[in-house]
Amino acid sequence: MNKQVEILSDQSALVARSLELILSKLETAIAQRGQFTIALSGGSTPKPLYEAIAAKDLPWDKIHVFWGDERYVPPDHPDSNELMARRAWLDRVDIPAANIHAMPTLDADPALSAAKHEQDLQEFFHTAPGEFPALDVILLGMGDDAHTASLFPHTDALKVSDRLITVGNKDGNPRITFTYPFINAARSVIFVVAGANKRPALAKVFAPEADDFSYPSRLIRPQGELWWLLDSAAGAELPN
Ligand SMILES: O=C(O)[C@H](O)[C@@H](O)[C@H](O)[C@H](O)COP(=O)(O)O
Numbered sequence: 001m002n003k004q005v006e007i008l009s010d011q012s013a014l015v016a017r018s019l020e021l022i023l024s025k026l027e028t029a030i031a032q033r034g035q036f037t038i039a040l041s042g043g044s045t046p047k048p049l050y051e052a053i054a055a056k057d058l059p060w061d062k063i064h065v066f067w068g069d070e071r072y073v074p075p076d077h078p079d080s081n082e083l084m085a086r087r088a089w090l091d092r093v094d095i096p097a098a099n100i101h102a103m104p105t106l107d108a109d110p111a112l113s114a115a116k117h118e119q120d121l122q123e124f125f126h127t128a129p130g131e132f133p134a135l136d137v138i139l140l141g142m143g144d145d146a147h148t149a150s151l152f153p154h155t156d157a158l159k160v161s162d163r164l165i166t167v168g169n170k171d172g173n174p175r176i177t178f179t180y181p182f183i184n185a186a187r188s189v190i191f192v193v194a195g196a197n198k199r200p201a202l203a204k205v206f207a208p209e210a211d212d213f214s215y216p217s218r219l220i221r222p223q224g225e226l227w228w229l230l231d232s233a234a235g236a237e238l239p240n
Contacts, residue, residue: 001221005228007235011048011194014231018192019052021227022137025188029136030062039066039178039186041141041149042081045194049139050088060095064124068138069150069168069177070103072110080105103165103176110167110174117176118165130162132185134224138178140191146201146215148191149183150175153214180219187224191217194231202230206238 008014022038029036040046071079082102090100101120104113125133140148150168151157157177160166164182168175183189193202204215212218220226230238 001223001226003226003228005230005235005238007230007232007238009232011231014192014194014229015048015052018049018190018229019056021190021229022049022053022139023056023058025137026058026063029187030059033136035062035064036137037064037066037135038137039068039135039139040081040085041068041139041192042070042084043141043143045141045192046139047084047088049192050085054089054092058093060093061099063095064099064101065090065095066101066121066135067103068140068183069175070105071150072105072113072174072176074105075102105176110176114163114165114167114176118163121164132164132182135186136188138183138186138189140183140189140217140220142191142193142198142201142205142217144197144201146205146217148217148220150177151180151216151219153216158213158216158219180216183220184222186222188227189220189222189225190227190229191220192229193234196233196236198230198234199237202234202238 008017026036070081073079075082103117107113127133142148152170155169157166157168160179161181166179168177204210205217
């Protein structure tokens with residue numbers, strides 16, 4: 001694992017650096033493989049980044065968008081990660097609808113939606129059960145409880161290591177989420193984290209010793225590149 005940590009002066013510098021890194025990975029992926037696959041994080045931090053991506057003139061037909069997790073709500077619900085990304089980015093560019101691989105959230109049983117999405121991903125990446133396809137970029141945020149995607153502390157989702165997709169649980173509310181082994185298969189994992197409220201969680205995630213199940217972002221140890229892009233409010237107390 002190649003781990004890089006960068007602390008940016010403020011949110012606009014964080015967005016600019018995140019955009020720069022993503023565009024660099026996009027260019028390489030398209031040059032080498034003819035397409036770029038990226039999984040988006042939800043929450044509030046990435047919204048200005050998605051708006052910045054939407055302003056670029058990119059080969060949208062070569063770009064495939066996924067989500068690393070989704071709240072188990074309809075796609076028009078205000079909590080939907082898909083809705084946020086469509087409004088901030090995808091509805092503003094000429095990306096083919098078939099290139100947008102949203103997580104299904106309409107089945108009564110979230111486990112069925114998880115299984116369906118897993119099958120769709122295996123078909124897209126031409127992988128068999130048990131194989132973990134490598135996305136070019138997986139964007140992640142981190143909660144102030146050190147969760148990432150919808151891998152929350154001390155939940156069953158943290159124990160799933162033989163599938164791509166599983167059902168997460170936030171305070172009893174179901175989520176659909178990439179599993180940590182699927183995240184770790186990515187060519188580049190990029191955490192984008194902002195705000196002083198994330199400092200205690202970052203201290204635990206970066207500590208030499210701490211319980212992975214208490215601080216799930218510690219489980220993200222990709223074979224490829226691991227980037228932590230932090231604003232100074234979040235990264236101020238990290239050891240150099
Ligand atoms: O569905 C979600 O909420 C996200 O995928 C989640 O993992 C998010 O990245 C963190 O909770 C940070 O959220 P903020 O960026 O809002 O702090």
